[in-house]
Amino acid sequence: MESVEYNNVISEEDIKKFPISITTTEVNLTGSWRFSKPNFEEKISPCSVGCPANTNIPKYIFHLLKNDIKTAANILRDENPFPAVCGRVCPHFCQEKCNRKEYDGSVEIREIEKFVGDYALDIPYEKAQLKTNKRVAVIGGGPAGLSCAYFLAKNGYRVTIYEKENFLGGLLIYGIPSYRLPREIAQKEINNIIEMGNIEVKLNETVTFDRLQELKNSYDAVFFAGGLSKDRIPDNIELDNENVFSGYELLKKLNTNQSFAQKLKGEKIAVIGGGNVAFDVARTILRLGNEVEIIYRRTLQEAPSFEEEKAEGLEEGLKITEKSVVIKIVKAKKLNLTLGKVDKIVNKEVQLTGETENIEVDRLVIATGQAKEFEIEKDDKIFLGGDYEHGAKTVIEAIASGKTNAYKIIAHLENKPFYFMNEQDNFLRSKRDFDSYKVVDFKKINLFYFDKQPPLKTDKLPAKERIKGFKEVALKPALDKILNEAKRCFSCGVCNECKTCWFFCPDVCINVKDGVDFDYTYCKGCGLCSAECPRGVIDMVEDK
Amino acid sequence: MQKDMLLGSEAIAEGVKLARPKIIPAYPITPQTHIIEVLSEMTANGELDATFIRVESELSAAAAAMGASQAGVRTFTATSSHGLALMHEVLHWIVGARLPVVLVNANRAIGSPWNIWTDQTDSMTQRDLGWLQVYCETAQEALDTILQAFYIAEKIQLPFMVMIDGFILSHTLEEVLIPSQDEADEFLPPYKPEYFLDTNNPMSFGAAAKGDIFYLLRKSIEETMEGSFDYIDEAHKRFEKIFKRRYGLIDTYLLDDAEIVFVVAGALVGTTKVAIDTLRKNNVKAGLLKIRYFRPFPKKEIVEALKGDKKVVVFNKAVSFGSSGQITQEIKEAFYYEDKKPVLYDYVLSLGGKEVFVENIVDLANNLDNLDKFKILWRE
Numbered sequence: 001m002e003s004v005e006y007n008n009v010i011s012e013e014d015i016k017k018f019p020i021s022i023t024t025t026e027v028n029l030t031g032s033w034r035f036s037k038p039n040f041e042e043k044i045s046p047c048s049v050g051c052p053a054n055t056n057i058p059k060y061i062f063h064l065l066k067n068d069i070k071t072a073a074n075i076l077r078d079e080n081p082f083p084a085v086c087g088r089v090c091p092h093f094c095q096e097k098c099n100r101k102e103y104d105g106s107v108e109i110r111e112i113e114k115f116v117g118d119y120a121l122d123i124p125y126e127k128a129q130l131k132t133n134k135r136v137a138v139i140g141g142g143p144a145g146l147s148c149a150y151f152l153a154k155n156g157y158r159v160t161i162y163e164k165e166n167f168l169g170g171l172l173i174y175g176i177p178s179y180r181l182p183r184e185i186a187q188k189e190i191n192n193i194i195e196m197g198n199i200e201v202k203l204n205e206t207v208t209f210d211r212l213q214e215l216k217n218s219y220d221a222v223f224f225a226g227g228l229s230k231d232r233i234p235d236n237i238e239l240d241n242e243n244v245f246s247g248y249e250l251l252k253k254l255n256t257n258q259s260f261a262q263k264l265k266g267e268k269i270a271v272i273g274g275g276n277v278a279f280d281v282a283r284t285i286l287r288l289g290n291e292v293e294i295i296y297r298r299t300l301q302e303a304p305s306f307e308e309e310k311a312e313g314l315e316e317g318l319k320i321t322e323k324s325v326v327i328k329i330v331k332a333k334k335l336n337l338t339l340g341k342v343d344k345i346v347n348k349e350v351q352l353t354g355e356t357e358n359i360e361v362d363r364l365v366i367a368t369g370q371a372k373e374f375e376i377e378k379d380d381k382i383f384l385g386g387d388y389e390h391g392a393k394t395v396i397e398a399i400a401s402g403k404t405n406a407y408k409i410i411a412h413l414e415n416k417p418f419y420f421m422n423e424q425d426n427f428l429r430s431k432r433d434f435d436s437y438k439v440v441d442f443k444k445i446n447l448f449y450f451d452k453q454p455p456l457k458t459d460k461l462p463a464k465e466r467i468k469g470f471k472e473v474a475l476k477p478a479l480d481k482i483l484n485e486a487k488r489c490f491s492c493g494v495c496n497e498c499k500t501c502w503f504f505c506p507d508v509c510i511n512v513k514d515g516v517d518f519d520y521t522y523c524k525g526c527g528l529c530s531a532e533c534p535r536g537v538i539d540m541v542e543d544k
Numbered sequence: 545m546q547k548d549m550l551l552g553s554e555a556i557a558e559g560v561k562l563a564r565p566k567i568i569p570a571y572p573i574t575p576q577t578h579i580i581e582v583l584s585e586m587t588a589n590g591e592l593d594a595t596f597i598r599v600e601s602e603l604s605a606a607a608a609a610m611g612a613s614q615a616g617v618r619t620f621t622a623t624s625s626h627g628l629a630l631m632h633e634v635l636h637w638i639v640g641a642r643l644p645v646v647l648v649n650a651n652r653a654i655g656s657p658w659n660i661w662t663d664q665t666d667s668m669t670q671r672d673l674g675w676l677q678v679y680c681e682t683a684q685e686a687l688d689t690i691l692q693a694f695y696i697a698e699k700i701q702l703p704f705m706v707m708i709d710g711f712i713l714s715h716t717l718e719e720v721l722i723p724s725q726d727e728a729d730e731f732l733p734p735y736k737p738e739y740f741l742d743t744n745n746p747m748s749f750g751a752a753a754k755g756d757i758f759y760l761l762r763k764s765i766e767e768t769m770e771g772s773f774d775y776i777d778e779a780h781k782r783f784e785k786i787f788k789r790r791y792g793l794i795d796t797y798l799l800d801d802a803e804i805v806f807v808v809a810g811a812l813v814g815t816t817k818v819a820i821d822t823l824r825k826n827n828v829k830a831g832l833l834k835i836r837y838f839r840p841f842p843k844k845e846i847v848e849a850l851k852g853d854k855k856v857v858v859f860n861k862a863v864s865f866g867s868s869g870q871i872t873q874e875i876k877e878a879f880y881y882e883d884k885k886p887v888l889y890d891y892v893l894s895l896g897g898k899e900v901f902v903e904n905i906v907d908l909a910n911n912l913d914n915l916d917k918f919k920i921l922w923r924e
Contacts, residue, residue: 017701017764018642020739025748 026522030507034525037543038501040516043438043493043536047109050097052400053080057094057109058494058535061486064116065496073120076113080399081150082143082189084121085172087114088181088474090396091306099442099492105455107488115482121188125196131156134413137219138162139207142170143395144225144386146193147402148409153198155410160219161199164206168194170227172395174252175277177284178470209374216381221409225386225402228370234272237326237366243335247277247367254284265289270337270359272296272326273367274303275392279313281365286316287467293319293361295326297342297350312473315463324357325350326364334360383409440493444536449500456485495537501529545727545787550720552713553578555683556622556648556706558720559690561592562728563646566617569597569608574660575710576624576650583620602627606634613643614749616740618694621645624710625652625666632670635703639674639765641750644697644704644735646690647675651810651861652710653896661897662710664810668862668870674765675705676772677839679809681795683718688789691723692779695732699775700768705839709811711897723787731786769840776837793842795834796849798824802831804909805850805886807858809835809871812893812900816859819905830909835871843878850875855912856886859893868920891921898923 047057056075063072076083087110098106136152138145141163149159167173172186194201207215207226216222231246233239239246245253254261267290271282274296282292296303299322300310314320321339328338341355370392378384385401387393411417459475460466466473477485491498495515502510509519510529516538530538550558556579560568568587570580586592599605605621613619623631628649638645649667653659667677676696680686686708693704708714723731739747753761776793784790797817799805804823806816813834823830833849833856850856860869867873872890879885889912894900904923915921 016760017768018739019640019750019753019761020747021751022747025751028752 029521030524031519031521034520034523034543036525036527036540037520037523038518038525038527038529038538039541040495040518040538041438042495042515043440045490045492045494046097046099046439046441047094047107047492049439050093050095051079052093052394052397053403054400055079055094055113056494058489058491058496060116061112061489062491062494062496064112065483065486069116069119070123072116073123076116077120077125079403080396081147081193082172082186082395082399083113083117084185084189085117085143085181086396086399087111087117088185088472089176089394091394093396099440099445099490100455100488102442103447103450104452108456108458108485111456111458111477112482112486114476115479117189118185118476121185121192123192125154125192128153128196128198129156130158130198132158132413134158134220135160136409137215137222138225139212139215139222140170140225140227140386140388141165141168141201141203142225142227142386142398143172144227144388144398144402144405145170145223146190147399148223148225148385148406149199149402150193150196151403151406152409153193153196155406157198157410159199161201162205162207162215163201163203164229166203168201168203174255175248175280176395177251177280179283179287179466179473180280182472209376212376212382219381220413221381221383223383223385223402223405223409224376225384225388225398226373227387228392229373230371231366232369232371233366234326234368237329237364239366243331243362244329244364244366247271247273247281247365248370250281250365251284254288261288264363267291267362268293268360269363269365270295270326270335270361271365271367273369274298274300274305275367275369276305276309278303278367279305279309279318281367282318283309283313283316285365286318287470291319293321293359295321295324295339297323297325297345299323312460312463312466316467317463325352327352327356329364334362335364336360337364380412438493440536445490445492446532446534449498449534450488450490453488455488456481491535493536496535498534500532500534501538504528504532545724546722548720548722549717550683550722551578551715551717552683552686552708553650553715554582555687555718555720555722556690556708557582557586558722559687560620561586562723562725563620563691563694563732564592564618564729564734565594565620565646565694567595567597567609567612567619568621569599569605569612569619570621571599571602571605571623571627573602573624573627575652575662575714576622576627576648578714579622579648579650602630603634606631606638609645609647610634610638610641610643613638613645614641614741616735616737616742618698618735619643619645620647622648622650624650625654625660628666628670629654635670635673635675637750638703640761642701642765644694644701644737646693646697646704646706648686648690648706648708650708650710650714659896660710662712662811662861663895663897664707664861665863665895667705667707668864670705671839671870674769675703675839676837677705677707678837679707679835680713681811681813681834681836683713683716683720684789685791686713687720687722688783688787688791691728691732692776692783692791694735695779695782696772696775698735698737699779700772701737702765702768702772707810712811721789727786731783772840773842791836792845793837794845794849795836797832797834799831799833799849801829803829803854804912805831805833805854805856806905807833807835807850807856807871807875809838809859810861812859812861815900815902816905819902819909822902822906823909828909838871838874841874841878846875846878847882850879850886851882851884852886854886855889857889857891857908857912859891861892861894863892863895863920887917889915889917889921890919893923 060072060075092110095106135158138161286292323342324339327340330336339357340352343351343353383405385405386398507522509522511517584596587596609621653663697704820830858872868890
C-alpha cells in the first residue's frame with residue numbers, strides 16, 4: 001500500500017535530524033483504517049425504569065450540577081408535577097434500582113428531588129395553550145386526577161375536575177399528616193397546576209354512579225380517579241364517629257375542627273391496622289398529647305407501612321400490639337376491648353390461639369383499608385385510574401396512573417397509537433421502540449471513575465421535638481451536601497459531558513457538546529472512548 | 545564545593561539535583577532504588593524544583609521521560625537490569641526522536657535465575673540503541689558524569705546512559721566532592737531545545753516517515769555519534785576548568801611501559817589497579833586501560849594506547865553468547881586495519897556478582913602464557 005504523500009512537510013534539510021513536520025497530521029486520513037466505529041447512544045438508567053413516572057433522573061441531576069436548576073426542575077416536572085411532594089412521601093422505587101446500590105449504596109435521589117422540587121415551587125408553568133375543542137372530565141382531585149389534568153392541559157385539552165370535598169389534593173391534603181408533607185408544599189404544587197390554565201375546578205361535587213353517566217354524555221372522555229372512599233370495617237365493629245372512627249374520618253375531622261383536637265387531648269386511643277394510614281393516624285394523635293396503641297393482626301415486620309414510618313413511629317413512642325385482633329367491644333364510660341391473640345392467618349381467615357387480653361381505651365380508630373364506593377366498568381369513554389383502578393398504592397403510582405391515562409385519552413381521541421408523544425411529554429415513551437430500549441446495568445459502569453463514598457444521611461428532628469407538634473420530621477440537608485450527593489450519580493446511560501472520551505481520543509476526533517460527535521474522517525475505531533466512558537453511552541459497532 | 549561521605553547512589557542524586565531536571569519519572573528496582581528515593585525526597589521537601597512521577601513500570605518510566613523531554617524539559621530517570629530491558633522499546637524511540645534524556649543504570653545481572661548482583665549484561669545488550677554510554681569507576685566520577693551527560697546530550701540531541709556497578713558503587717560510601725549550585729550552573733546552562741511540543745507553535749513529532757526520510761534520520765544519528773567526540777572533548781575541558789577534575793574518553797594506569805595490559809570498564813578498575821601495584825612489585829610490567837566511553841567507542845584513543853608489543857587481557861562482565869565479550873569485540877574491530885595488533889585475551893571475568901579478588905588478577909597475569917587466545921576464557 002502506498003502511504004500518503006507528504007507534500008507540505010518542511011524541507012528535507014530540516015527534517016534530516018529531527019522527525020518532525022510543521023504541518024498537521026491531517027493529511028493522514030486515519031479514518032480509512034477503521035473496521036468498527038463508536039456510536040453515541042444514550043440509554044435508560046435503571047432508576048428511570050424503577051420510577052413509575054419514568055422521571056429522567058440522571059438528566060435533571062446533570063443540569064443541577066451544571067448550576068442550571070431551572071432546567072433541572074423542568075425536566076423533573078415534565079414527567080411529574082409533584083416533585084416537592086414526592087421528595088417527601090415517595091418511597092423512591094428509583095433508589096431500589098440504582099446501580100450504585102451494588103457499589104456503596106444508592107444515590108439519595110429523594111433528597112435531590114426534594115431540593116429541586118422545592119426550588120420549583122415558585123416557578124409557574126408556562127401558560128397552557130388550547131389546541132382542541134375536546135373536553136375531558138376528571139373525577140377526583142387527588143394526585144391521580146390532578147396528574148391526569150396536568151398532562152391533558154399541557155397538551156391543549158380543556159379539563160374539568162370534579163372534587164367532592166371543598167378543596168383539591170385528596171390524600172395529599174387531608175390524608176398525609178403535615179409532619180410528613182407540609183400542607184403549603186402540596187398546596188403550592190396543586191396551585192401551580194391549576195394556574196397553568198385549561199383546567200376548571202368544581203369543588204363540593206360528588207359524582208355518583210348516575211351522575212357519571214350524565215358526564216359521560218357531555219364530555220369527550222371521563223377519567224375516573226375517585227379513590228377508595230368507602231371504609232372497610234371489620235364485621236364486629238360499628239363506626240359511630242364519636243368514639244369509634246375510621247382513620248380517614250378522624251384525620252379529616254382533626255384537620256377541619258380545632259376544638260375536636262383539644263377535646264381528644266390526654267386520652268388513650270387504639271388504632272387498628274398496619275398500613276401507612278394506621279401509622280399516620282397514630283402518629284398524628286400522638287402529637288396531640290395522647291397515648292396511642294396500634295393493634296395489628298400480623299407482626300410489625302409484616303405490616304405494609306413504609307419502614308421509615310414504622311421506625312419513626314417507634315422512636316416517637318408508639319405502642320404496638322402485634323398479632324392481635326379486637327374480638328369484642330363493650331361500650332361503657334370507656335371502651336372495653338377484648339383482644340384475641342392470632343395464631344395464624346390462612347387465606348385472610350384469622351385463626352386465634354384462644355388467648356385473650358382486655359384493654360380499656362377512650363376511643364378506637366379503624367384503619368384497616370378502604371374500598372370502592374361503587375363499581376364502574378371502563379369503556380371507550382371512561383378511563384379508570386389511581387387507587388380506584390389499582391387499589392391502595394403510593395402517591396407516585398397514582399401520579400403515573402394519571403399520566404398514563406392522560407396519554408391514553410389523547411391517543412384515543414386523536415386516533416393515534418399510544419407511543420406517539422413528543423419528547424417533552426415523556427422521554428421514555430417518546431422513543432418509538434420502547435420495549436427494546438436498552439437499560440444500562442451495573443456491569444456497564446466504569447468504576448475506575450468513581451470513588452466509594454457512602455450515601456447522604458438525612459438528619460431528622462429528634463423524636464422528643466417531633467411529638468410536640470407537626471414540624472416536618474426530615475430536616476433539609478445543606479446545599480453542598482445535596483450537590484455532593486448529586487455528584488455520586490453514575491449518570492447511567494446519560495451523557496453528562498464529563499469529556500472522558502475527548503480526553504482519551506488519540507485522534508482528537510471527539511467533540512462533546514449536547515452529546516458526543518465523532519469525526520469519522522480520522523477516527524481509527526480504536527474503541528478507547530467506548531472502553532473509558534464511565535456510563536456506557538458509547539458503543540462500538542461494526543463499520544463496513 | 546563541599547566534601548562529604550556519600551553512597552554512590554547519593555552522589556548521583558546530588559549530581560542530578562545540581563543539573564536541575566524538571567521531570568523525574570522512575571520506578572524502583574534494586575540496586576538503583578536509592579537514587580530515586582533520594583530524588584523523591586528532594587522533590588518532596590522542595591530542595592529540587594522538579595516533578596517526580598511515580599509510574600507503574602519501567603516501560604512507563606521511559607515513556608513518561610520521552611514525553612517530558614519531547615515537551616522540552618530536562619529529564620532524568622534511573623533503572624537497572626530487568627527494568628532497563630523492559631524500557632527497551634522506548635529507549636529506541638527516544639533516540640529516533642533525538643531526546644537528550646539522561647538515564648543512570650546500576651549494572652545488575654538479568655535472570656533467569658534471579659540475581660541482584662552486578663554484571664554488565666543489562667547495558668551491554670543495549671549498546672546498539674544510539675544512547676551514549678559511560679561506565680564509572682568511582683562515586684565522584686558518577687556524580688561528575690551526570691553533569692557532563694546532560695551537557696553533551698543536550699548539545700548533540702542524543703540520550704545518555706551512565707553506568708555504575710550495582711552495590712559495588714551504588715551501596716558503598718566514598719569521599720565525594722559536591723560542586724556548589726553556582727559552579728554546576730556555570731557548567732550546565734538551562735536546557736533550551738529548538739523543537740518541542742508547544743501549543744503556540746504546533747508541530748507533529750514522530751509521525752509516519754517513508755523509507756527515504758527515515759533513512760536520512762538514521763544516518764544523521766550515526767553522523768552525530770561520530771561528531772560527538774568534539775563535544776565530549778569540549779565538555780571535558782570545560783569541566784576541568786570549572787571543577788579542576790580531568791576526564792577523558794579512556795583512562796590509563798602505568799600503561800606506557802606495560803607489557804601486560806588489563807582492559808577494564810566500571811568499578812573493577814580499582815581492584816585491578818591494586819593488582820597492578822602488586823605485580824609491579826614482583827617486576828611484572830602490568831598496566832591498565834580503563835574504558836570510560838563505550839558509546840561512542842573511542843577507537844582512535846584505544847588503538848593509540850594499546851600500540852606496541854603488548855599482551856592485552858580484556859575483562860568482560862558480560863558475554864555475547866556464540867561470539868565473545870562485547871568489549872573484546874569492539875577492541876578487535878578497532879585494530880582490524882592496524883598493521884601491528886596486540887595479543888588479545890578475551891576474558892569473561894565475572895557475571896552475577898562473582899567476586900574478583902586482587903590475587904585472582906595477579907594469578908591470571910602470572911599464567912598468561914598458558915591461556916588460549918582463540919576462545920572465550922572463563923575462570924575456574
